[in-house]
Amino acid sequence: MxxxxxxxxxxxxxxxxxxxxxxxxxxxxxxxxxxxxxxxxxxxxxxxxxxxxxxxxxxxxxxxxxxxxxxxxxxxxxxxxxxxxxxxxxxxxxxxxxxxxxxxxxxxxxxxxxxxxxxxxxxxxxxxxxxxxxxxxxxxxxxxxxxxxxxxxxxxxxxxxxxxxxxxxxxxxxxxxxxxxxxxxxxxxxxxxxxxxxxxxxxxxFLGMLMLSPGLALFLYGVSSLPEAGTVTDTEVWLPMAAGAALVVAFVRYSFRxxxxxxxxxxxxxxxxxxxxxxxxxxxxxxxxxxxxxxxxxxxxxxxxxxxxxxxxxxxxxxxxxxxxxxxxxxxxxxxxxxxxxxxxxxxxxxxxxxxxxxxxxxxxxxxxxxxxxxxxxxxxxxxxxxxxxxxxxxxxxxxxxxxxxxxxxxxxxxxxxxxxxxxxxxxxSRVIPGVTDPGTGAPVTEAQLAIGVQQQPELAQQLPVPPSLIERGLxxxxxxxxxxxxxxxxxxxxxxxxxAFLPRRREPSHLLDGEPGEEQRPMPVPIH
Structure with a gap:
């Protein structure tokens, strides 16, 4: 070292x-x-x-x-x-x-x-x-x-x-x-x-890496897919979450060996x-x-x-x-x-x-x-x-x-x-607006989605036949x-x-300067790890 x-x-x-x-x-x-x-x-x-x-x-x-x-x-x-x-x-x-x-x-x-x-x-x-x-x-x-x-x-x-x-x-x-x-x-x-x-x-x-890194990636991928999928029962959510969790649990059991x-x-x-x-x-x-x-x-x-x-x-x-x-x-x-x-x-x-x-x-x-x-x-x-x-x-x-x-x-x-x-x-x-669809996906547009779109692109208010009260309600x-x-x-x-509430409330001595057994009082340099 x-x-x-x-x-x-x-x-x-x-x-x-x-x-x-x-x-x-x-x-x-x-x-x-x-x-x-x-x-x-x-x-x-x-x-x-x-x-x-x-x-x-x-x-x-x-x-x-x-x-x-x-x-x-x-x-x-x-x-x-x-x-x-x-x-x-x-x-x-x-x-x-x-x-x-x-x-x-x-x-x-x-x-x-x-x-x-x-x-x-x-x-x-x-x-x-x-x-x-x-x-x-x-x-x-x-x-x-x-x-x-x-x-x-x-x-x-x-x-x-x-x-x-x-x-x-x-x-x-x-x-x-x-x-x-x-x-x-x-x-x-x-x-x-x-x-x-x-x-x-x-x-x-290497064995730990093969379990932990893919495990974390798969689990977080599943969790992060939730917003798009909308439900934990979606295959894109639960499958990577389950596979990732299994790998992480396997790593935890293995890591003490x-x-x-x-x-x-x-x-x-x-x-x-x-x-x-x-x-x-x-x-x-x-x-x-x-x-x-x-x-x-x-x-x-x-x-x-x-x-x-x-x-x-x-x-x-x-x-x-x-x-x-x-x-x-x-x-x-x-x-x-x-x-x-x-x-x-x-x-x-x-x-x-x-x-x-x-x-x-x-x-x-x-x-x-x-x-x-x-x-x-x-x-x-x-x-x-x-x-x-x-x-x-x-x-x-x-x-x-x-x-x-x-x-x-x-x-x-x-x-x-x-x-x-x-x-x-x-x-x-929020309520879906009849007759209004997203030009990119063709999906129905809700009042909240339209209101947010108008806030970011005010010109939309003139292009779409919707009353101001609807925009206000959506916002x-x-x-x-x-x-x-x-x-x-x-x-x-x-x-x-x-x-x-359980964090230490009494001052505890730092052990960062402790040396090897029998050398507790001798300051030790900090190794590169």
């Missing part, structure tokens, strides 16, 4: 910040791309004449690829070296971005988003390994605060950048913008990251990791799933431009920007069980406003609620991740971060699918559909309080 000593100072020095710059730049590309695409979903619907459920695959395909490639990153880093693999991931993500801009159909766009995800899936776990090695485990709270920068810039800059590029140029530029950033990141990584000599210390778990499994589930014997992971998983389902719907409401119900929708989303990121650095510092000193529940209260309060949505809900109220949710998010994500990793041994950090990253991606995919199913089902429940129904979906997200946020 390649090792290097770490500094004992509590401050992040210039050498650490230089490495952090590379990691943060890569993470910004990956996270920014998710939030940029979120405001483009309605544009993709009209551009490719596709349903919301179909277009949502541009998000789901990306997270699917992330979830399947993350388990490979630990072994691959050991085998090929973190610097080399990180640069390959950057290059793959950048190439995938360029290919996305060339897509002529929604199917092509989804395929190239998967290529993007294969690169993006390795950026965060590799970045965390590189940063932990450079900063040292005694500064893990400050380290998480630094890694939280992309999470701040994503919600603020992503929707605004995406909206501006779509309004002033075209949707292609939300992907083309990654090309110069990717080139700069590759050059920066070559110059700033220290060389490492890969020394494989573990055999690769090999010494170095692809995903080390034995780490869940650590109570803090288990509780933190469960809290994070439920929270991600609610927050990430509903997060896709915020810009859609502004675009489809209020008829705003993509740039305006992006600007209206900014208060959430600003709120997180204020609390995340504070939460990162407190995580080193105050048990998360004393801080996270208060942050969750803020998130729940913000979510409740969106359960009362109408066609004319005050923007001041909505932006204020997003700001409050952002404050809560900033005080939730990083402390939970710190708690998950803090009591692990030094050699377990990379495997622990892989587990946490996997759960995040699965939670995001499940959340997006669940919210899409509920919203699509609600919108389809009311659509707004109520969004509100119903947010009620589900609100319920999931409340559910998060259950595992959060």
């Amino acid at each position: 390649t090792q290097q000593p770490v500094a004992t100072s509590n401050k992040l020095d210039a050498a650490v910040l230089k490495v952090a710059g590379v990691v943060v730049l890569g993470a910004i590309m990956s996270i920014l791309d998710v939030t940029v695409v979120s405001v483009a979903i309605p544009t993709f619907q009209s551009e490719f004449d596709a349903s919301y459920a179909r277009v949502a695959w541009t998000m789901t395909g990306y997270t699917l690829a992330l979830a399947t490639v993350i388990p490979l990153s630990g072994w691959a880093a050991d085998r090929f070296g973190t610097k080399r693999l990180y640069m390959v991931a950057l290059a793959l993500f950048t190439i995938g971005s360029g290919l996305c801009a060339t897509a002529d159909s929604i199917g092509e766009l989804i395929a190239w988003r998967v290529v993007q995800g294969l690169g993006g899936g390795m950026l965060m776990p590799l970045g965390m390994t590189i940063m932990t090695r450079a900063a040292g485990p005694h500064r893990i709270g400050r380290l998480m605060a630094v890694l939280g920068i992309p999470m701040l810039l994503g919600p603020i800059g992503g929707p605004i950048l995406g909206g501006w590029l779509i309004d002033t140029a075209s949707w292609h530029w939300i992907f083309l913008i990654n090309l110069p950033i990717g080139v700069v990141a590759l050059i920066y990584a070559q110059l700033a990251l220290p060389k490492d000599a890969p020394e494989p210390s573990e055999s690769f778990d 090999p010494r170095h499994p692809l995903l080390d589930l034995r780490l869940f014997r650590n109570r803090n990791l288990t509780l933190a992971s469960l809290t994070l998983f439920v929270f991600i389902i609610a927050f990430m799933g509903a997060g896709l719907l915020f810009p859609s409401y502004f675009l489809q119900i209020r008829g705003e431009t993509t740039l305006t929708a992006g600007l209206l989303m900014a208060p959430q990121g600003i709120g997180a920007m204020l609390t995340m650095p504070i939460a990162g510092m407190l995580a080193d000193r105050v048990p998360v069980g004393r801080t996270v529940p208060f942050a969750l209260v803020l998130i729940a309060a913000g979510f409740f406003t969106f359960t009362q949505l109408g066609t004319d809900t005050s923007y001041l109220l909505l932006c204020g609620s997003l700001f409050v949710m952002g404050l809560g998010m900033g005080g939730t994500m990083m402390p939970i991740m710190t708690s998950a990793l803090k009591t692990l041994q030094a050699a377990e950090v990379a495997r622990g971060s892989t587990l946490v990253n996997i759960l995040q991606q699965i939670g995001g995919s499940v959340g997006a699918a669940v919210m899409s199913v509920i919203l699509t089902s609600e919108l389809n429940g 009311d129904f659509a707004a109520n559909s969004f509100a119903t979906t947010f009620w589900v997200a609100f319920g999931l946020v409340l559910l998060t309080f259950i595992p959060a």
Whole structure:
């Protein structure tokens, strides 16, 4: 294993910040791309004449690829070296971005988003390994605060950048913008990251990979097909879900046998990791799933431009920007069980406003609620991740971060699918307009669907012989559909309080600096894993 000593100072020095710059730049590309695409979903619907459920695959395909490639990153880093693999991931993500801009159909766009995800899936776990090695485990709270920068810039800059590029140029530029950033990141990584000599210390778990990666992909494919199919009894839904679940269960039973499994589930014997992971998983389902719907409401119900929708989303990121650095510092000193529940209260309060949505809900109220949710998010994500990793041994950090990253991606995919199913089902429940059909599919059009179409393309109101009262009724129904979906997200946020109540309320010493038996007091360098 390649090792290097770490500094004992509590401050992040210039050498650490230089490495952090590379990691943060890569993470910004990956996270920014998710939030940029979120405001483009309605544009993709009209551009490719596709349903919301179909277009949502541009998000789901990306997270699917992330979830399947993350388990490979630990072994691959050991085998090929973190610097080399990180640069390959950057290059793959950048190439995938360029290919996305060339897509002529929604199917092509989804395929190239998967290529993007294969690169993006390795950026965060590799970045965390590189940063932990450079900063040292005694500064893990400050380290998480630094890694939280992309999470701040994503919600603020992503929707605004995406909206501006779509309004002033075209949707292609939300992907083309990654090309110069990717080139700069590759050059920066070559110059700033220290060389490492890969020394494989573990055999690769091929059997585990053959069960886990296809299992996750099949299960999430089935879940994500729900919005389009509309029912779990559809073959395209239950068959891949059942096959994927069987493979995942088989992997779980198998994973306790090999010494170095692809995903080390034995780490869940650590109570803090288990509780933190469960809290994070439920929270991600609610927050990430509903997060896709915020810009859609502004675009489809209020008829705003993509740039305006992006600007209206900014208060959430600003709120997180204020609390995340504070939460990162407190995580080193105050048990998360004393801080996270208060942050969750803020998130729940913000979510409740969106359960009362109408066609004319005050923007001041909505932006204020997003700001409050952002404050809560900033005080939730990083402390939970710190708690998950803090009591692990030094050699377990990379495997622990892989587990946490996997759960995040699965939670995001499940959340997006669940919210899409509920919203699509609600919108389809409005009355069908006699004599009006979709020109692309020939299917009957409901009042809600027509109203959303008119909001996005006002010229339709003159082309179709429908009274304004019908449009108004359709918009009311659509707004109520969004509100119903947010009620589900609100319920999931409340559910998060259950595992959060068991998070540690007493300060526990970190074991990240523990050495071998008999050497408990001697600081150990953090290995590349």
